Amino acid sequence: xxxxxxxxxxxxxxxxxxxxxxxxxxxxxxxxxxxxxxxxxxxxxxxxxxxxxxxxxxxxxxxxxxxxxxxxxxxxxxxxxxxxxxxxxxxxxxxxxxxxxxxxxxxxxxxxxxxxxxxxxxxxxxxxxxxxxxxxxxxxxxxxxxxxxxxxxxxxx
Amino acid sequence: xxxxxxxxxxxxxxxxxxxxxxxxxxxxxxxxxxxxxxxxxxxxxxxxxxxxxxxxxxxxxxxxxxxxxxxxxxxxxxxxxxxxxxxxxxxxxxxxxxxxxxxxxxxxxxxxxxxxxxxxxxxxxxxxxxxxxxxxxxxxxxxxxxxxxxxxxxxxxxxxxxxxxxxxxxxxxxxxxxxxxxxxxxxxxxxxxxxxxxxxxxxxxxxxxxxxxxxxxxxxxxxxxxxxxxxxxxxxxxxxxxxxxxxxxxxxxxxxxxxxxxxxxxxxxxxxxxxxxxxxxxxxxxxxxxxxxxxxxxxxxxxxxxxxxxxxxxxxxxxxxxxxxxxxxxxxxxxxxxxxxxxxxxxxxxxxxxxxxxxxxxxxxxxxxxxxxxxxxxxxxxxxxxxxxxxxxxxxxxxxxxxxxxxxxxxxxxxxxxxxxxxxxxxxxxxxxxxxxxxxxxxxxxxxxxxxxxxxxxxxxxxxxxxxxxxxxxxxxxxxxxxxxxxxxxxxxxxxxxxxxxxxxxxxxxxxxxxxxxxxxxxxxxxxxxxxxxxxxxxxxxxxxxxxxxxxxxxxxxxxxxxxxxxxxxxxxxx
Numbered sequence: 001x002x003x004x005x006x007x008x009x010x011x012x013x014x015x016x017x018x019x020x021x022x023x024x025x026x027x028x029x030x031x032x033x034x035x036x037x038x039x040x041x042x043x044x045x046x047x048x049x050x051x052x053x054x055x056x057x058x059x060x061x062x063x064x065x066x067x068x069x070x071x072x073x074x075x076x077x078x079x080x081x082x083x084x085x086x087x088x089x090x091x092x093x094x095x096x097x098x099x100x101x102x103x104x105x106x107x108x109x110x111x112x113x114x115x116x117x118x119x120x121x122x123x124x125x126x127x128x129x130x131x132x133x134x135x136x137x138x139x140x141x142x143x144x145x146x147x148x149x150x151x152x153x154x155x156x157x
Numbered sequence: 158x159x160x161x162x163x164x165x166x167x168x169x170x171x172x173x174x175x176x177x178x179x180x181x182x183x184x185x186x187x188x189x190x191x192x193x194x195x196x197x198x199x200x201x202x203x204x205x206x207x208x209x210x211x212x213x214x215x216x217x218x219x220x221x222x223x224x225x226x227x228x229x230x231x232x233x234x235x236x237x238x239x240x241x242x243x244x245x246x247x248x249x250x251x252x253x254x255x256x257x258x259x260x261x262x263x264x265x266x267x268x269x270x271x272x273x274x275x276x277x278x279x280x281x282x283x284x285x286x287x288x289x290x291x292x293x294x295x296x297x298x299x300x301x302x303x304x305x306x307x308x309x310x311x312x313x314x315x316x317x318x319x320x321x322x323x324x325x326x327x328x329x330x331x332x333x334x335x336x337x338x339x340x341x342x343x344x345x346x347x348x349x350x351x352x353x354x355x356x357x358x359x360x361x362x363x364x365x366x367x368x369x370x371x372x373x374x375x376x377x378x379x380x381x382x383x384x385x386x387x388x389x390x391x392x393x394x395x396x397x398x399x400x401x402x403x404x405x406x407x408x409x410x411x412x413x414x415x416x417x418x419x420x421x422x423x424x425x426x427x428x429x430x431x432x433x434x435x436x437x438x439x440x441x442x443x444x445x446x447x448x449x450x451x452x453x454x455x456x457x458x459x460x461x462x463x464x465x466x467x468x469x470x471x472x473x474x475x476x477x478x479x480x481x482x483x484x485x486x487x488x489x490x491x492x493x494x495x496x497x498x499x500x501x502x503x504x505x506x507x508x509x510x511x512x513x514x515x516x517x518x519x520x521x522x523x524x525x526x527x528x529x530x531x532x533x534x535x536x537x538x539x540x541x542x543x544x545x546x547x548x549x550x551x552x553x554x555x556x557x558x559x560x561x562x563x564x565x566x567x568x569x570x571x572x573x574x575x576x577x578x579x580x581x582x583x584x585x586x587x588x589x590x591x592x593x594x595x596x597x598x599x600x601x602x603x604x605x606x607x608x609x610x611x612x613x614x615x616x617x618x619x620x621x622x623x624x625x626x627x628x629x630x631x632x633x634x635x636x637x638x639x640x641x642x643x644x645x646x647x648x649x650x651x652x653x654x655x656x657x658x659x660x661x662x663x664x665x666x667x668x669x670x671x672x673x674x675x676x677x678x679x680x681x682x683x684x685x686x687x688x689x690x691x692x693x694x695x696x697x698x699x700x701x702x703x704x705x706x707x708x709x710x711x712x713x714x715x716x717x718x719x720x721x722x723x724x725x726x727x728x729x730x731x732x
Contacts, residue, residue, distance in 0.1 A: 009342070010342060014279065014291070017283065018283065025284045059470060062465050062466035062469075067342070
């Protein structure tokens with residue numbers, strides 16, 4: 001099962017390196033990682049998604065906790081969180097394919113943010129699953145480039 | 158120090174170190190370290206021991222910390238000076254030793270330009286420190302030093318690195334002692350959860366075949382008196398890890414000695430047969446457990462450790478207790494004092510252990526060729542120093558013999574690189590230990606291989622007038638690797654024979670130390686007495702039997718009862 005960790009850290013130089021370095025050293029594979037300032041300018045929040053099947057989650061959180069700059073860790077429960085990721089995808093869109101792509105974009109509430117003669121770029125926000133589904137549908141048209149932010153998540157309530 | 162005194166960063170660092178109670182540090186100067194060394198020149202209450210290689214500074218600070226329980230401090234210049242500290246920092250990290258390493262860095266505006274003697278030492282040391290700082294502003298220095306000492310010495314101790322660009326040492330501040338801490342992410346758990354403590358007390362009370370498995374955490378937390386009280390209260394037999402030697406007196410009837418790869422038959426079998434294993438400040442390391450799945454197969458496990466990440470890492474305990482060993486053991490004793498218990502409950506178990514101790518003591522045979530048995534040298538050191546010396550070791554066969562054949566009676570008596578297994582550790586660490594414990598005889602038991610890795614520190618001992626006694630068990634082999642080649646690699650002694658070596662007696666004399674050589678059993682004790690009485694740094698070159706092996710031995714990855722030289726092999730000749 002995929003786990004989503006919300007990690008509150010002190011906003012100090014090198015914190016991200018410490019977190020990333022810890023994962024590398026202990027052999028934990030990060031699926032995605034997103035970081036930004038939190039409600040408190042002294043603190044940043046890192047959202048990490050990680051495969052719980054491959055790693056003992058208990059060890060992951062305990063080792064993270066040992067970093068002096070890590071203030072708080074929450075392993076968010078899927079049913080009790082809101083998660084989203086931003087995707088930019090550039091799809092080859094020549095001639096009659098273009099309208100089909102636009103239809104798919106509409107279904108996924110994706111916005112067309114750039115168009116030229118040969119390609120369109122879609123911007124979409126959604127859960128990891130939704131983005132995967134969209135990418136799968138776009139693949140046959142020729143996906144030229146994908147950029148993703150990684151999941152960010154927040155607990156409900 | 159008067160509040161708000163105007164001073165340079167370098168002087169502020171000296172003041173901050175003194176305010177932390179640091180009265181000695183080990184180091185080696187260099188280009189960007191000059192401002193600090195200039196301030197040190199005037200320091201009244203801070204002694205500096207000049208080493209001959211920065212690795213020696215880190216090991217000496219580590220040896221000082223282990224011998225005294227205080228924070229050890231070392232310093233070096235930027236670049237190569239800092240990278241030379243790395244082995245010592247990693248050694249301290251693996252054995253949870255409180256160490257503050259101060260490295261000097263190129264000027265702030267040059268960082269990242271590949272300037273002369275620049276190395277990213279905070280980056281290099283990231284996986285081997287408990288925490289680190291790159292100080293950007295002189296005003297931060299007093300706070301950083303205060304935090305570093307706090308982090309290094311509390312919770313599970315460990316090394317903290319402070320990297321300081323030279324311009325920070327030159328900047329001026331109004332110095333004021335810092336005594337407040339703002340570390341929102343650092344709050345070690347000290348007290349064990351009382352419900353868990355009660356559950357543990359009940360389990361101990363019910364056990365018929367209990368074993369206390371004691372690691373270095375008991376020594377770091379100063380929990381030896383509480384451990385003794387607990388063991389005696391419920392008559393719990395005690396085995397210690399290498400790092401735990403000295404936590405429980407080996408002269409005590411409940412002591413079973415060390416367990417693990419080169420542990421005693423009594424200890425390893427007791428762990429195998431026990432119904433309750435009480436692990437205190439120990440981490441189920443592979444050198445202790447052997448094949449993890451077969452370790453303590455009949456036991457319920459209580460695991461007491463200050464580091465939550467160790468609890469459940471290798472073994473899932475039935476009763477985990479996160480907390481400082483001293484507090485948890487005291488709480489356990491208190492709970493147990495309120496419970497009824499009869500000694501009959503464990504009488505049969507203790508009788509079995511006592512019998513095994515009688516039947517399977519550590520033993521060795523005198524070498525057939527009449528050469529000196531290395532074990533006999535350790536026994537002589539034990540007799541001459543009456544179980545009361547501080548024993549520092551290097552890494553290898555001599556380290557295991559020192560662990561096996563010396564009788565440890567008090568905490569911080571045995572100082573050795575356990576986790577990292579750093580050859581070259583012994584001599585500089587013994588210098589640090591002797592600086593910290595001038596009242597004790599300090600013996601460095603070393604091998605000819607490891608000694609040659611840091612032997613230049615003899616100059617440090619002579620220069621600093623630190624009378625350590627270096628006992629080289631010289632077999633002209635890298636003995637532990639040779640032993641593995643002997644047992645598991647068809648005696649193919651690939652690059653482990655080091656017959657070409659300096660004359661250690663002449664070498665010692667060249668350094669201004671005393672050099673002695675011993676080749677026969679009769680000479681052992683007189684040489685030791687002469688060395689100790691000389692009050693000078695001394696090297697004794699003990700020429701020992703060349704191909705003696707350390708037994709018993711559990712091959713890596715085997716069950717801990719599968720001992721070469723153990724009872725299963727009795728009657729058979731040792732391979």
